[in-house]
Amino acid sequence: MAEAVVQVQNLTKRFGTFTAVDGISFEIREGEILGLLGPNGAGKTTTIHMLLGVITPTSGAIRVFGLPFDQHRETILNQVNFSSTYVSLPQALTVEENLRVAAGLYGLDRVSERIDDIVTRLEMQEFRSKLTRRLSSGQMTRLSLAKAFLSEPKVLFLDEPTASLDPDIAAKTRAMIQEIRRTTRMTVLYTSHNMREMEEMSDRIIFLQRGRIIAEGTADAIKAECGETDLEEVFLKFAREPEAPVHER
Amino acid sequence: MKFHRIAALLSRHLYLYKRSFPRVMEIIYWPFVDLVIWGFITLYLERFKGTMPSFVTFFLGALILWDVLFRAQQGITISFLEEVWSRNLMNLFASPLKPSEFLAATMLLSIAKVVTVSFVTVLAALFFYSFNVFLLGLSLVPFIVNLIVTGWCIGVLTTGLIMRYGQEVEVLAWGLVFLFQPISCVFYPMSVLPEWLRAIAWMNPAAHVFEGMRRVITTGGFPVQDLLWAMGLNALYLAALIFWFHRMFAVCKEKGLLVRVGE
Numbered sequence: 001m002a003e004a005v006v007q008v009q010n011l012t013k014r015f016g017t018f019t020a021v022d023g024i025s026f027e028i029r030e031g032e033i034l035g036l037l038g039p040n041g042a043g044k045t046t047t048i049h050m051l052l053g054v055i056t057p058t059s060g061a062i063r064v065f066g067l068p069f070d071q072h073r074e075t076i077l078n079q080v081n082f083s084s085t086y087v088s089l090p091q092a093l094t095v096e097e098n099l100r101v102a103a104g105l106y107g108l109d110r111v112s113e114r115i116d117d118i119v120t121r122l123e124m125q126e127f128r129s130k131l132t133r134r135l136s137s138g139q140m141t142r143l144s145l146a147k148a149f150l151s152e153p154k155v156l157f158l159d160e161p162t163a164s165l166d167p168d169i170a171a172k173t174r175a176m177i178q179e180i181r182r183t184t185r186m187t188v189l190y191t192s193h194n195m196r197e198m199e200e201m202s203d204r205i206i207f208l209q210r211g212r213i214i215a216e217g218t219a220d221a222i223k224a225e226c227g228e229t230d231l232e233e234v235f236l237k238f239a240r241e242p243e244a245p246v247h248e249r
Numbered sequence: 250m251k252f253h254r255i256a257a258l259l260s261r262h263l264y265l266y267k268r269s270f271p272r273v274m275e276i277i278y279w280p281f282v283d284l285v286i287w288g289f290i291t292l293y294l295e296r297f298k299g300t301m302p303s304f305v306t307f308f309l310g311a312l313i314l315w316d317v318l319f320r321a322q323q324g325i326t327i328s329f330l331e332e333v334w335s336r337n338l339m340n341l342f343a344s345p346l347k348p349s350e351f352l353a354a355t356m357l358l359s360i361a362k363v364v365t366v367s368f369v370t371v372l373a374a375l376f377f378y379s380f381n382v383f384l385l386g387l388s389l390v391p392f393i394v395n396l397i398v399t400g401w402c403i404g405v406l407t408t409g410l411i412m413r414y415g416q417e418v419e420v421l422a423w424g425l426v427f428l429f430q431p432i433s434c435v436f437y438p439m440s441v442l443p444e445w446l447r448a449i450a451w452m453n454p455a456a457h458v459f460e461g462m463r464r465v466i467t468t469g470g471f472p473v474q475d476l477l478w479a480m481g482l483n484a485l486y487l488a489a490l491i492f493w494f495h496r497m498f499a500v501c502k503e504k505g506l507l508v509r510v511g512e
Binding site for chain 1 (some may be wrong): 340341346
């Protein structure tokens, strides 16, 4: 069995009296794509923010590559990247300028070569020199993904990466993520509200509700456990239950 | 024209003031600062009964030097706001970038801004008023360096406050520095101030810089004591504020504010 690259133990985040993430534990193995599923406010994004070190957990432990995150932030983040539909990049810079800044932040070598490569793979040639503010939302998403792939991270957090892409580019993006994962053994944490995409992409799925893990396993196992044939039905079932039961893990 | 639509728009703005102390303060703040500054300038000019020596040098020199401090502060604060406005903070701080590296970059940027702006103001002063700032001599250089450091101190303070309290206090980026102007004694000597305010001004490194500048102009000598005071206070404040900024950064990460500022 592959080694656990990301280990989360009893992770909790409280904002005052509100508990956003409530003692969750999980692992992501090398080369695995773990889907994080849950309704809005379930704690998915807060979990990713804690894994990226931009939110400090109230309690619990995060280890990446076997290293405690709080003591090895710089080493870990050099090999981690993310893309989120909800995070923008400087609008007054061109696509290429934004990628060059990102390359500098991660101390990358062969910058021009890497940019040429990622721009080609994500079919961004035609807007490579365009100002970011002039990009369509789909192009913006591709730029965010290009920024994430540029550093060739060992761990990648993708928060609804295909939310604003057309079906063609979305399919290509998914194929590219799968291809990179296959060739580099990249580890991915993936969130999406597209259930078909979740099934297609994820080796395993964790279902979060009110900050707690209420189901975990392969998409088929979760569907079987819930007596449903469709992941969307499972989602609706969990999301509409006022107090969903916590399934044994 | 319908009054209900005008009233709706009015209420839209008044709602903001109801919950925003910085917005209310801004209404009072600028007239107050203007009154204080021009009041002290008037008191100072009154001493000379209309025949003030080196009038142009005093005022244009002071204005150019004040701009050095202001741009140094803006270099830090506006750089941070640029990241807020473009919702880029997450990209920065989810990368290996450290807060200290962020500050170092903005400080270097502020030097570039100061050099560019100074070039323009110095040339404009020469062209329009035949005032050559370089006549003040090379002894002003260490004082200019100190003004940049004071600007950094105010910049770090302002940035920390915006990071902690969000865009609600964004006006501080342009306003806070002017709170220091009356006690920086830019256009008048410290002796013009009432005694209680003089004691506060003494703790402001910029006041020692401007006192030093006036001494350079009037005596031509090098005011070592003013320089040492400015350097000492700047070193103390900068160290304390960088420590405080890191503390604010940690608080923002605990409260989840770093990913929310700008929303």
